[in-house]
Amino acid sequence: xxxxxxxxxxxxxxxxxxxxxxxxxxxxxxxxxxxxxxxxxxxxxxxxxxxxxxxxxxxxxxxxxxxxxxxxxxxxxxxxxxxxxxxxxxxxxxxxxxxxxxxxxxxxxxxxxxxxxxxxxxxxxxxxxxxxxxxxxxxxxxxxxxxxxxxxxxxxxxxxxxxxxxxxxxxxxxxxxxxxxxxxxxxxxxxxxxxxxxxxxxxxxxxxxxxxxxxxxxxxxxxxxxxxxxxxxxxxxxxxxxxxxxxxxxxxxxxxxxxxxxxxxxxxxxxxxxxxxxxxxxxxxxxxxxxxxxxxxxxxxxxxxxxxxxxxxxxxxxxxxxxxxxxxxxxxxxxxxxxxxxxxxxxxxxxxxxxxxxxxxxxxxxxxxxxxxxxxxxxxxxxxxx
Amino acid sequence: xxxxxxxxxxxxxxxxxxxxxxxxxxxxxxxxxxxxxxxxxxxxxxxxxxxxxxxxxxxxxxxxxxxxxxxxxxxxxxxxxxxxxxxxxxxxxxxxxxxxxxxxxxxxxxxxxxxxxxxxxxxxxxxxxx
Numbered sequence: 001x002x003x004x005x006x007x008x009x010x011x012x013x014x015x016x017x018x019x020x021x022x023x024x025x026x027x028x029x030x031x032x033x034x035x036x037x038x039x040x041x042x043x044x045x046x047x048x049x050x051x052x053x054x055x056x057x058x059x060x061x062x063x064x065x066x067x068x069x070x071x072x073x074x075x076x077x078x079x080x081x082x083x084x085x086x087x088x089x090x091x092x093x094x095x096x097x098x099x100x101x102x103x104x105x106x107x108x109x110x111x112x113x114x115x116x117x118x119x120x121x122x123x124x125x126x127x128x129x130x131x132x133x134x135x136x137x138x139x140x141x142x143x144x145x146x147x148x149x150x151x152x153x154x155x156x157x158x159x160x161x162x163x164x165x166x167x168x169x170x171x172x173x174x175x176x177x178x179x180x181x182x183x184x185x186x187x188x189x190x191x192x193x194x195x196x197x198x199x200x201x202x203x204x205x206x207x208x209x210x211x212x213x214x215x216x217x218x219x220x221x222x223x224x225x226x227x228x229x230x231x232x233x234x235x236x237x238x239x240x241x242x243x244x245x246x247x248x249x250x251x252x253x254x255x256x257x258x259x260x261x262x263x264x265x266x267x268x269x270x271x272x273x274x275x276x277x278x279x280x281x282x283x284x285x286x287x288x289x290x291x292x293x294x295x296x297x298x299x300x301x302x303x304x305x306x307x308x309x310x311x312x313x314x315x316x317x318x319x320x321x322x323x324x325x326x327x328x329x330x331x332x333x334x335x336x337x338x339x340x341x342x343x344x345x346x347x348x349x350x351x352x353x354x355x356x357x358x359x360x361x362x363x364x365x366x367x368x369x370x371x372x373x374x375x376x377x378x379x380x381x382x383x384x385x386x
Numbered sequence: 387x388x389x390x391x392x393x394x395x396x397x398x399x400x401x402x403x404x405x406x407x408x409x410x411x412x413x414x415x416x417x418x419x420x421x422x423x424x425x426x427x428x429x430x431x432x433x434x435x436x437x438x439x440x441x442x443x444x445x446x447x448x449x450x451x452x453x454x455x456x457x458x459x460x461x462x463x464x465x466x467x468x469x470x471x472x473x474x475x476x477x478x479x480x481x482x483x484x485x486x487x488x489x490x491x492x493x494x495x496x497x498x499x500x501x502x503x504x505x506x507x508x509x510x511x512x513x514x515x516x
Binding site for chain 2 (some may be wrong): 093123124126127130134135136137138140141142144146147150151152153154155158188199200201202203204248250251252256
């Protein structure tokens with residue numbers, strides 16, 4: 001196995017891109033990543049593209065070929081593969097690219113993620129996102145995605161000391177970070193009252209507990225570490241790439257409030273990297289809902305079960321805190337184009353480790369990315385080091 | 387959900403017919419055709435559940451997909467059947483009544499419809515047992 005490094009990153013602004021198509025979003029992110037890496041398209045050995053549901057959002061399948069074509073790589077016949085694991089599609093695409101390079105099969109590889117969600121109405125997108133859970137036995141009964149996470153929140157709050165205000169502080173902190181991120185969908189600060197006065201979506205979760213519907217794309221370039229200096233003076237090493245599965249339905253979990261796949265993927269990543277929690281300087285976690293950030297911090301082992309609310313209220317997860325979480329603004333404020341999110345997490349960590357994060361810069365040499373599919377049926381964890 | 391996809395699970399959806407592994411005795415609802423504990427040494431047979439259980443966790447859905455939008459707000463819950471397995475279901479009760487630990491029993495109800503002229507989906511909901 002070869003060591004792998006990220007040599008370039010690119011990301012579109014996240015938001016409602018009414019004037020930009022699915023393919024144009026991808027092309028923009030890809031071009032930014034290649035420019036950052038100093039690589040021309042013909043040098044690429046392969047593309048791995050994370051996408052959850054172009055088939056339903058824009059009625060287009062065969063995404064791998066489409067993207068290779070519009071990225072100008074059809075004439076080179078560059079292999080291009082779509083990777084799907086619901087909201088973890090991006091993280092999984094990155095993992096596939098890392099595996100391809102580590103194995104020695106491919107050398108210069110793009111991992112990307114793209115989702116175009118605003119071409120359908122809200123009801124339709126709620127229905128599509130619910131297909132990340134069990135369509136036959138959760139969706140059939142009327143489960144929505146916020147509804148499933150709301151059931152995690154109610155179970156959690158029944159068993160552990162988490163207040164409604166602490167939960168709101170997750171969103172407040174992520175908007176604070178998003179306000180400092182030029183690609184974030186929401187760059188406005190909010191207060192606890194903003195969250196508590198917003199409309200109920202699925203009790204106890206309110207609108208400002210939920211990540212938004214977003215268009216966006218992100219791309220990164222990976223190569224063998226031994227070749228990284230050909231391209232850049234500041235390669236970022238991939239120290240671990242881990243993945244875990246769990247039951248597709250929330251009701252079949254061992255513990256409703258613990259994502260066992262997060263626990264497993266986190267442990268595997270630490271073992272691979274030979275690191276401990278003290279070594280991690282920053283975290284990008286999958287906060288599709290505020291409760292999800294609370295669970296992620298705990299399930300990855302950064303504190304005991306039941307303590308992440310207090311940690312958040314104490315400011316430990318804010319910029320400049322003990323362990324900054326979601327410096328990008330997270331899914332909540334930066335936005336959540338589902339297939340792109342996992343790649344955006346890598347983009348954010350690389351930006352931070354290279355000291356290019358501007359107003360939201362933290363002091364970090366090692367960062368961890370945590371990307372969840374569904375309510376925790378797939379979890380992908382990566383550790384990156386400067 | 388297409389007609390055939392709905393039709394093939396009618397006994398399960400209408401009458402709470404799940405499965406049981408006769409090798410280890412574990413019950414499954416939603417039904418499974420492979421026991422995750424015994425795998426190929428398992429033996430799966432149908433099992434009709436009594437429909438009695440308790441609420442593990444719940445939410446009140448205020449914003450739903452198009453199919454369910456005209457029935458909001460409604461209570462969605464994870465119910466643990468007395469035989470062991472858990473399922474996701476609606477609980478037909480006033481939204482202020484729902485509580486973790488509440489005893490419930492299954493009833494046959496209309497769940498949703500595929501638009502104005504599509505299939506009507508019937509199935510199981512739960513109601514407070516007392």
